[in-house]
Amino acid sequence: MNDQTYIGNIGKKPTFEFNEHTGKARLQFSLAVNKRYQDRESGEWRDGRTLWLNVVAFGPVAENASNLSSGDPVVVIGELVDNSFTVTDDDGQSREIPRTEVRAKIVTADTRKAAITVARQPRREHTGSTTAPEPAA
Template sequence: MNDQTYIGNIGKQPTFEFHEHTGRARLQFSLAINKRYQDRESGEWRDGRTLWLNVVAFGPVAENASNLGSGDPVVVIGQLADNSFTVTDDDGQSREIARTEVQAKIVTADTRKAAITVTRQPRREHTGSTTAPEPVA
């Protein structure tokens, strides 16, 4: 499957964590994609229906995007992945929970709406650290 580009705004505050055993960083957030269109009759611009996507990034991509927050305009490049699962209710009935997410290969600020400062990260060796990196000022 080919990578797709998604442009929108981060919903609620992203969650950033390091996996307890591997030390691998993980960033997860919701992305609101809102199409705008021009009403043919009035000529006014209107917001269309909002599409919400779950986004997950790992490793250096997660670490480098960990300073993004709620409402930030972002560009995400990645692939859709089906992470559906089955649950069994107390009465023994099984049902599938549909879960689709974007597995991000790139997460960056949308430079049409926000200015960015590029800071190159030094290459790090795996240390097994369970703390988040210090924010870049």
């Protein structure tokens, strides 16, 4: 398990799609992660360079986070995934386009900066018996 935690603000408005063929929801957004540090000479807090991450979530995680907007403070837990791909130019030359994204397993509001309201999803029905087996006599 290579899950990491990323805390930042959503960049531009997230895109939410529902694939009718697979029946899965997909949410994608950019995440701005700023590292703050204290200047040793002045003692003042400063913002470091912004790291921009592409985040993608699927299924219930995507559906439950679909109401997020740009600027929202969020916490994302997920795994870095390499989605690099190769393109061929008009002259026949191939080149790789590097693309790394965070495959989110959890997306939630950063409660240090935002309040949340919990709306529980209805439980999914499971196949099979929901009762315990009778004890053997």
